[in-house]
Amino acid sequence: MRSIYIVDDDDTVRSELRSLLCVYTNTVLRSFSSGDEFLRELDSLSPALVLLDMNMPGASGTDVLAALRDRPDLLAIVVTGQGDMRVAVQAMKAGAIDFLEKPCEPQALLQTIDLAFETLEQTEQTIARTGQAQRRLACLTARERNVLDALIEGKSNKVIGYELDISPRTVEVHRANMMDKLEVRSLSEALRIAFLAGLIAT
Incomplete structure (x- = not known):
């Protein structure tokens, strides 16, 4: 089940977006009337795309993007006022994966969402592989x-x-045990797990 969260203080915009996004089946749509409301729910939210307005009272779109840095499974598409490219550039630098100008052209929005869902799927797979690698290393x-x-x-x-002040033979024993626990058959596979777990800097 996929999810899209709409974060916008404009009731009309939220309603129009929900109507448009109903074309997506097996997709949960949730609306938030402010950045503050969204941030209060953040810890309980499942992986999703976030359609994020930048100019809201209280917590702004920039504040929300800052909070999303610790949630790589929540990908933000920023919706900004027409012609406000400075805000759009700042949003991309803050972690948004794309931006659209209001009023959004429906087809452009749907195409952007489709691409973002592909990115989210890849991100979730990476997170899952990373978690598995870290559990094996533990x-x-x-x-x-x-x-x-x-x-x-x-x-x-x-x-x-x-x-390590041990014999090469003992090293071989530890190496064999290590590879057995990591469930790998070669050193290259072990190194791949180490890379996924963040032990090898890119």
């Missing part, structure tokens, strides 16, 4: 993690053994 003992960290740096079993 199963490693401290010594197995030491071995993995050293392998990430490209060190051989002999060098790892010297630095």
